[in-house]
Amino acid sequence: MPIELNRDARSQAVASIERYFAEELDQRIGNIAASALLSFFLEEVGPLVYNQAVSQVQERLQERVQELDIEFNEEEFQYWRRRQAAFKPKR
Template sequence: MTIEIAPEARKQAVTSIMRYFEENMEECIGNIAASGLLGFFLEEVGPLVYNQAVADVQERLQQRVSELDLEVHEDEFQYWRKRQRPIK
């Protein structure tokens, strides 16, 4: 599965990569090189991050599903118990 990001997000990511190189490396990186580096990371490392996010969501959903019976449980056959008159 190819990880795609929206054009505006890609533009912001490329700008961020260029800024990172400018502030933290001894050389600047151009727009085309930054775009290529982003593409590499999306293809090489992106699936790792994506798969971990999916696993995290699956775990959370499984927790919620296991708690569902506690949240929506209703006792059966309560009609007569609710209508019993107190004995005097």
Template structure:
């Protein structure tokens, strides 16, 4: 699965890469080179980050599903209990 980002996010990522090179490297990087680097990172490293994010979400969802019985549990056969409580209170 290819990781795709929006045109706006791509433009911001390219600008961020250019700024990073400008501030932290000895040479600047052009728009085309930054776009190529971004493409490489998305294709080579992106899947690792994506897969970890999916695993994190799966773990969180499994924890939430495991808690469903506690959060939305309803007592069974409670109709007569309310009448029994009323009789005891008299």
């Protein structure tokens, strides 16, 4: 599944790449080259980041599912126990 950016996000990313080259590398990179570099990273590295994020979400969801039995567990066959406790003679 290719990683797609909407037009606004892509424009901001390209501008950020251009700024990075100018301020951090003291080099100028054109809009087309920055866009090509962004496309390369989205295709080459993007899936790695995406897969790691999915894995982290899966782990967190599994943790939450394991907590459900503790959080929502109800004791079974409690009617007679509650009834007996309610009618215990007071001393």
